[in-house]
Amino acid sequence: MAEVFNWQLQRKMQYQYDESRPQKQIAWVFDTNKCIDCQTCTIACKQTWTWGTGQEYMLWNNVETKPYGFYPMGWDVKLMELVGAGKWDNGTYNGKTVFEQADPGERVKGFLFDSEHWAHPNIGEDEPVGVAEQGTYISELPHSMWFSYLARICNHCTYPACLAACPREAIYKRPEDGIVLVDQSRCRGYQECNSACPYKKVMYNPEDRVSQKCIACYPKIEQGEQPQCVVSCIGRIRMAGFISPPDVIDPTNPIDYMVKVKKVALPLYPQSGTEPNVYYIPPKHADREYTRQMFGPGTDAAIDAYNNTKNDPTLLGLFMLFGSTEKIIRKFEVQGDIAIGYDDKGAEIVRVPVQEPSVVRDYFDQVHNAYLHNIT
């Protein structure tokens, strides 16, 4: 075991290999508040990558409903049993990661699901936390009656548990972009990675007897384009880019701005210790204690920052750049009412209005002699 620094835990921790951060680290921001669970991302991924025999059950991208939905079944419940809700002290994690609490002779504290656990991707979908009585009216935040959507892909972790667990070193993290891949020529289907991944995003292919996972659409990343799940998102909840190393904050980098400057986007279950690189804007309407458990001690501040977006033209402009281009936005700026995205060479690739023009019509349409339901 080596000692490495995990910035999300604000401390050093034990890991199988030495700290070796990639030249660039792929990262995403997902705004859970905008997700409508349409599963377009799920299907975009499915149709692109996992329609082969043996991959029938695989959803490298899935959207599950919290708190009663999960794919595979109960993955986060099981994870909570292992690492708990998290013991945080002023931003520092004092609990044990999946590496630090590995049993003697093991590399990672993991758990392996059988096929039954993978057979119900829609379990709990749209189920609220309780039964709404007739006349229930929800007027407060967070909501007393709630559910929220959680879109999930591989986190392409800085310290992947799958990579640490593989005795064949068949899993590698690309130095050029931090994408984590299973070498399909080396894998021998031991499923150690499936067991180790706290997020259960490595999957076993029983037809070809190897493990497979989200590849971050690397052929697109290599062309400077965002993955299929991002560009297909009709709710425009996603942005893919590259996050700077822990000691660097680049306010012109959209991922850095959201994760490090505004701290409006947080890692999922950071207490796992893998330093996951999908960052979520937490749901502002969901139960706060549950949400803190998922996203750690920064949850309240993140939601406050999100709620203040209307007064923050830079953040608002950045949100407007979500889903505005297939290209990876490496830098951005907001000039007045216009948000502009640039590529890695500094060339402009997109510009969008911070405030979209809108027109309010009268309720009554005199031409058609009709009342209108939608007037904006």
Added chain:
Amino acid sequence: MTSETEVQVPEEQQIDTQSRRRFLQTVGGAAAAGLAIAGTIGYVATRGPGTTDKLVAGYRAGDLPDDPTSSTWLDRDPFVAAMLPQNMATPLQTEVDIAELRVRALHNGTDIAFHLQWDDDTEDAHESLGQFRDAVAVMLEVDPATTPSFTMGNTGAPVHILQWRASWQADIDEGHQGVKQLFPNAYNDVSPEMLMPKEQAIAFYPARVSNNSQSNHERTSPVEEYSAIGFGSLTSHTEQQATGSGVYRARRWQVVISWPMTAGDSTKSRVEPGETRNVAFAVWNGDSGQRGGRKQYAPWAPIEVEATE
């Protein structure tokens, strides 16, 4: 491979296959009645044939029996290899599931074969999600002068490993065991091979495209040959020459692994009649989640390869 309808003899009532067969020969009983009778006589059975304290690959002219239940095999006294848990390289095997491997060996001057027998309460012949297969392996030094470590060799001292898997045996006996066999009631609307020629559809199967033997759908042998230079370095040989066969019966695996003993290239072991070499073994119990390094092993033991007549 046996079917699931195979008569299961309770462990405490099991007697050695050979003594049971001899008993049946003695009483002249019909095979159908034999198992029931054998089950009841288990309490009074002798401990069966003796064991040898030295592993000898006996010389036998002609074809070596591929059938693990052949009397040619079972009439030979076995060498009992005491199995140890692999507790050196993580992930570890901390407990011994399979304590003994009974080994018999024969050669005919051109081929050498091992008969490997162990008790196992469950037949695990499939690999699926969270589901693992039984297996056994034989390991030899490629070049004894390099004195490879028993831990799957080391740099500059490669080993030659021959592994039999119950899942590969099922592939041979019943055809490739994939999704349709593992989940016969599962429905899928479309797959690449339904929409395009095979040579195009293969692009959607990266493990097959990269010639990963793990994903070989056209396996012709339940045994695979590898070379290794330490833990995690297992590499499938380009040229596969080994053959074998495995049978699960009465809570017991009997497996034959054979290969041309002198025909391998410089990356494989070459065993000459009359010499004494080292051999090591490993065995996996799929039901306990054993795979990869989670296994029982027996370190190097000498094997005397009898001279030809």
